[in-house]
Amino acid sequence: MKFKRTERIGAIVKILSDHPNKIYTLSYFTEKFNAAKSTISEDLLVVKNVFEKLQLGKVITISGAAGGVKYIPKTSIEENQNFLMELCEKISSPDRILSGRFVYLIDLIYDPSVVAKIGKVFASNIDYSEADCVVTMETKGIPMALMTAKAMNLPLVIIRKDIKVSEGPTLSMTYVTGDNSKVQSMSLPRKALKPGSKVILIDDFMRGGGTIKGMTQLMNEFGADVIGTGVFITTSTPEEKLVEDYISLIEIDTRDNEIIVKPNLKTFKDEYRTEDIIEDVLDEIEDEIN
Secondary structure: OOOOHHHHHHHHHHHHHHOOOOOEOHHHHHHHHOOOHHHHHHHHHHHHHHHHHOOOOEEEEEOOOOOEEEEEOOOOHHHHHHHHHHHHHHHOOHHHEOOOOOEOOHHHHOOHHHHHHHHHHHHHHOOOOOOOEEEEEOOOOHHHHHHHHHHHOOOEEEEEOOOOHHHOOEEEEEEEOOOOOOEEEEEEEHHHOOOOOEEEEEEEEEOOOHHHHHHHHHHHHOOOEEEEEEEEEEEOOOOOOOOOOOEEEEEEEEEOOEEEEEEOHHHOOHHHOOHHHHHHHHHHHHHHHO
């Protein structure tokens, strides 16, 4: 069956966007569309240009016998700004403050459209080129970690708080929460990670960094190397965290019955931001707070 160019291009966009970071050979497309390699190359060039012009991501050509093309999701500074500002506005509602100065976030972190976008933002700003998997801690971090794993096209590994008999031999350890108020445990099946694995840690919330530090120590017990860490929300206090080298998307502070929320745009890679835009956005945020 022969396909028109518009049909081929539409199908290529669908295939690449549904399977990010997966390499497709030219032969795959020539066989699927019954077209010459030169024709497919022209189609891919059109797709590449459209994705870049609309800042939808990058289509990369890989040379060599095992080469082909793959799609890498990317988010622009404007897209990040609009998305995070919208989230900050929702989180800032006084109705979200719970007893103990906690903030209600369940409706956001279990919203598929929100966590899918969070996953793309993490994938755009964490170098996962050598990563083997994404790791998170149950339970609230699972949705955004799953979407991050999907955007990175990596498997997801979930650290549990309790041992599951059905998962076989398990390594468990204790850790101290960031405010040193609790000693908790975490466990991971021995078969979940291979020694020497390189992992990306994703979590939903960080106050002092105790959970992330515990996850890092657990990875060390498995002989795994943490090469990137992403946190959805961090608190402004304590200022000194137990971990370093992480990115967070939103910073939050609660004072009495007031919630101060702002996007953490400075964590974004240089290729997705310019200093002038960052300064303008931060000035706008300061004006709104004051």
